[in-house]
Amino acid sequence: MSGFVVDSTVSSGNSSVAIPTDISGQILDLDEDDDLEVFSKDTTVTDGSSFNASMQTSPASMINQYKFEEDAEDTKDIFVTVDNPESHVTAIETYITYRVVTKTTRSEFDSSEFEVRRRYQDFLWLKGRLEEAHPTLIVHPLPEKFVVKGMVERFNEDFIETRRRALHRFLNKIAEHPIFSSSEDFKIFLTAAPGELTSYKKQGPGFLSRMGETVKAVAAAVRGVRNRPQEFTEMQEYVEAFSQKISSLDKVTQRIVREQKEYLEELKECGPTYALWSQSEEELAEPLKDVAGCVDRCCKETEEQVKNLNDNLIPVLHEYALCTDTLKAVLRRRDNIQADFEAKTEALATKKADRDTMRDDLDKAEDRLEWANNALKSDWTRWQKDMRTDLRSAFVDTAERNVNYYEKCLAVWESFLHSQRTDAEGNGNVDFS
Amino acid sequence: MADSGSEEIAVIGNTDLTPSESENNLKNTMVEKGTSLLKMMEISVAEAEKRTGKNAVNMQETYTVYLIETRPVDAASEGTNPVPDSLWRRYSEFELLRNYLLVTYPFSVVPPLPEKRAEFVWHKLSADNMDPDFVERRRVGLENFLLRVASHPDLSSDKIFYSFLTEENGWKETVFETGFQAKADSRLKALNATFRVKNPDKRFAEMKHYGDELQSVISQLLRVRARAADRLYGVYKVHGNYGRVFSEWSAIEKEMGDGLQSAGHHMDAYAASVDDILEEEEHYADQLKEYLFYADALRAVCRKHELTQYELEMAAQDLTSKKQQREELATGTIRTFSLKGMTSKLFGQETPEQREAKVKMLETQIEEGEELVKERNTECEEFVKSAWVDIERFKEQKDHDLREALISYAIMQISMCKKGIQVWNNAKECFSKM
Numbered sequence: 001m002s003g004f005v006v007d008s009t010v011s012s013g014n015s016s017v018a019i020p021t022d023i024s025g026q027i028l029d030l031d032e033d034d035d036l037e038v039f040s041k042d043t044t045v046t047d048g049s050s051f052n053a054s055m056q057t058s059p060a061s062m063i064n065q066y067k068f069e070e071d072a073e074d075t076k077d078i079f080v081t082v083d084n085p086e087s088h089v090t091a092i093e094t095y096i097t098y099r100v101v102t103k104t105t106r107s108e109f110d111s112s113e114f115e116v117r118r119r120y121q122d123f124l125w126l127k128g129r130l131e132e133a134h135p136t137l138i139v140h141p142l143p144e145k146f147v148v149k150g151m152v153e154r155f156n157e158d159f160i161e162t163r164r165r166a167l168h169r170f171l172n173k174i175a176e177h178p179i180f181s182s183s184e185d186f187k188i189f190l191t192a193a194p195g196e197l198t199s200y201k202k203q204g205p206g207f208l209s210r211m212g213e214t215v216k217a218v219a220a221a222v223r224g225v226r227n228r229p230q231e232f233t234e235m236q237e238y239v240e241a242f243s244q245k246i247s248s249l250d251k252v253t254q255r256i257v258r259e260q261k262e263y264l265e266e267l268k269e270c271g272p273t274y275a276l277w278s279q280s281e282e283e284l285a286e287p288l289k290d291v292a293g294c295v296d297r298c299c300k301e302t303e304e305q306v307k308n309l310n311d312n313l314i315p316v317l318h319e320y321a322l323c324t325d326t327l328k329a330v331l332r333r334r335d336n337i338q339a340d341f342e343a344k345t346e347a348l349a350t351k352k353a354d355r356d357t358m359r360d361d362l363d364k365a366e367d368r369l370e371w372a373n374n375a376l377k378s379d380w381t382r383w384q385k386d387m388r389t390d391l392r393s394a395f396v397d398t399a400e401r402n403v404n405y406y407e408k409c410l411a412v413w414e415s416f417l418h419s420q421r422t423d424a425e426g427n428g429n430v431d432f433s
Numbered sequence: 434m435a436d437s438g439s440e441e442i443a444v445i446g447n448t449d450l451t452p453s454e455s456e457n458n459l460k461n462t463m464v465e466k467g468t469s470l471l472k473m474m475e476i477s478v479a480e481a482e483k484r485t486g487k488n489a490v491n492m493q494e495t496y497t498v499y500l501i502e503t504r505p506v507d508a509a510s511e512g513t514n515p516v517p518d519s520l521w522r523r524y525s526e527f528e529l530l531r532n533y534l535l536v537t538y539p540f541s542v543v544p545p546l547p548e549k550r551a552e553f554v555w556h557k558l559s560a561d562n563m564d565p566d567f568v569e570r571r572r573v574g575l576e577n578f579l580l581r582v583a584s585h586p587d588l589s590s591d592k593i594f595y596s597f598l599t600e601e602n603g604w605k606e607t608v609f610e611t612g613f614q615a616k617a618d619s620r621l622k623a624l625n626a627t628f629r630v631k632n633p634d635k636r637f638a639e640m641k642h643y644g645d646e647l648q649s650v651i652s653q654l655l656r657v658r659a660r661a662a663d664r665l666y667g668v669y670k671v672h673g674n675y676g677r678v679f680s681e682w683s684a685i686e687k688e689m690g691d692g693l694q695s696a697g698h699h700m701d702a703y704a705a706s707v708d709d710i711l712e713e714e715e716h717y718a719d720q721l722k723e724y725l726f727y728a729d730a731l732r733a734v735c736r737k738h739e740l741t742q743y744e745l746e747m748a749a750q751d752l753t754s755k756k757q758q759r760e761e762l763a764t765g766t767i768r769t770f771s772l773k774g775m776t777s778k779l780f781g782q783e784t785p786e787q788r789e790a791k792v793k794m795l796e797t798q799i800e801e802g803e804e805l806v807k808e809r810n811t812e813c814e815e816f817v818k819s820a821w822v823d824i825e826r827f828k829e830q831k832d833h834d835l836r837e838a839l840i841s842y843a844i845m846q847i848s849m850c851k852k853g854i855q856v857w858n859n860a861k862e863c864f865s866k867m
Contacts, residue, residue: 406853
């Protein structure tokens with residue numbers, strides 16, 4: 001069991017920091033690590049350059065942090081479900097809300113059960129907040145905004161169901177994440193009454209300050225990073241390659257589904273044809289009817305199998321394809337933080353005025369960078385582990401269902417064969433053995 | 434055989450009967466129930482070869498010839514394995530043989546030849562007559578044809594058939610010398626009879642109807658099956674892409690690499706397995722096709738009945754009208770309108786001598802007519818008797834063969850499922866090592 005910790009003690013003005021390299025994978029030992037910090041919850045950044053590095057290390061929150069890591073795999077203390085989509089019609093628009101039920105034993109929640117209704121926009125908001133707060137952590141993707149086909153599709157039953165499942169997975173991934181699950185935004189999302197949520201959303205950095213951050217982000221991006229550490233370059237290369245592979249798999253699987261559906265269309269005509277034939281026959285009527293029945297049963301199984309692929313494998317592949325966009329964004333943001341640091345380093349070297357403030361800024365930038373790098377490294381390992389588990393279980397599941405499918409069809413035909421042979425022996429006909 | 438003591442559906446002992454084994458069962462049945470010919474000699478179409486030569490209009494053509502081997506039965510059972518007698522025949526000679534049999538034994542349901550051109554093909558299967566798979570399937574079909582004829586109670590003792598199997602040279606001339614082509618009924622004549630016959634035997638009318646239905650439903654089945662085969666091919670082959678992508682993906686992963694790589698191999702195996710599966714199914718399609726063409730032969734017998742019945746009716750009708758004419762002449766009354774009657778009214782009666790001559794002619798004609806009716810009646814009766822015997826024989830054969838075909842289809846499906854189970858279980862194991 002690996003914990004997720006970034007070991008760093010940072011306070012403004014302190015230029016010496018003890019920041020070990022990535023220690024994810026090491027078991028959290030309560031006795032040894034004294035200077036564990038909990039990530040601040042009210043940082044609001046777009047590119048990390050205004051990252052507030054003041055930590056709130058209340059004992060309570062630290063205890064909670066430990067608790068997450070121990071309980072990560074043994075006891076979940078928060079259960080979130082997304083279900084019950086409902087359509088709402090107002091004068092301006094029609095939209096769907098989903099019921100979000102939370103059951104938890106965590107102490108920072110006022111009660112142990114919550115039920116709220118949320119719409120897609122709210123999920124988008126939550127995701128945005130988490131990304132702002134933790135620019136180099138990896139947030140699980142949300143289902144896409146709209147289907148390419150058109151707006152009408154938004155209210156299609158299958159689409160809503162697919163989206164509901166994806167939203168459910170999204171919230172669960174957040175709940176399982178050691179940092180995100182203790183986010184105040186997350187808590188508000190799960191518990192606030194609609195009016196509360198709206199007013200809470202209105203807080204946060206004003207429009208202008210957001211603009212300022214965006215400008216800084218663009219500037220940083222334009223500058224570009226000069227000395228990217230090798231491991232992040234490797235990460236980027238991996239992400240590129242992985243992105244191609246996963247999107248290929250997504251496409252291949254969709255193609256399989258298409259072909260299966262077309263096969264099913266043709267197969268559906270076979271059974272009735274055998275049945276039709278049986279009407280012209282006497283001796284053969286029975287076996288022909290039986291064959292028709294077998295073919296029809298196999299059709300049902302094939303239909304089931306296609307549905308399985310659609311409901312289980314494709315959404316997972318699709319989500320990981322979306323993940324790669326997130327990963328690329330995270331790597332970009334990290335680069336920007338580094339670019340900012342590099343720019344400030346240069347500025348200090350060249351400019352003469354305001355050296356003290358500049359040195360301060362530089363220190364902050366350096367801290368930010370260290371922080372961002374370690375955060376990313378830890379979360380990267382976590383993400384990879386998750387990815388491996390998710391994809392492995394999706395493929396194992398698919399293989400299992402396919403075995404199941406063939407076993408069912410096998411039974412269908414074997415029972416036909418059996419009935420034919422017992423018939424033959426009963427009638428004293430040709431011996432088949 | 435079946436499992437005992439189990440509450441679920443009993444496990445059948447031998448579901449691994451391959452289609453070729455079940456085809457063998459068919460052949461053995463033919464031999465067992467077979468005629469004296471098959472008890473005397475073994476017949477097979479052993480090989481196929483391409484030849485080129487000049488055709489009737491002196492142009493180069495490529496064609497396939499088939500090697501017919503015959504071997505006396507007792508020689509083989511004695512343990513010695515003498516070289517079989519053999520000769521080469523091309524498809525057109527088989528056609529000639531069959532046409533001869535059709536004309537000479539109109540009351541028999543003559544076994545059909547395998548199709549001349551590939552039809553009901555799904556796209557991956559070649560429709561080219563020169564394609565080796567097509568040639569191979571045709572070879573099997575031709576052998577089947579010969580065995581069917583050889584096991585037919587009437588056809589097997591035919592001399593032309595025997596010389597087809599044994600006399601390489603001059604066989605064609607011998608066939609033409611029989612003058613069978615002259616005996617063939619013209620299509621027009623047959624069609625005419627079908628429309629005009631008044632009292633065909635009900636059983637034959639039903640059989641003809643059955644033949645129509647059989648042909649229609651088997652055609653439909655073959656079409657649907659071919660389309661489904663096409664689609665199934667697509668499904669399996671796309672899985673090959675998994676193999677490729679898994680392999681590429683495994684290159685960028687550390688722990689997941691091995692599992693992915695080996696899973697990829699199983700996906701490739703899965704994709705490749707469809708070729709064998711569909712080849713076996715083609716065999717099933719051929720069994721259906723045989724009966725598709727048999728339906729035609731069945732209908733031919735029914736049409737022949739209609740023709741003989743019609744000719745009987747015509748003769749009887751003719752006789753009746755002649756008798757009526759005689760009566761009219763004798764009594765002087767004209768009951769029916771006739772040109773002679775009119776002209777005699779207009780131009781005066783004939784002389785007694787003329788009348789005398791006419792009556793005499795009619796008497797002769799009536800005599801002949803009565804003979805003809807008797808003849809045709811016998812013909813008709815005999816035809817109905819023989820044809821119905823063969824139709825009953827055919828029905829039994831059809832029920833047996835098609836049932837076997839359905840069973841072999843089920844066996845194929847079972848084999849396909851077993852392969853699927855194996856591949857996906859293997860894949861599952863590899864995935865769990867990811």
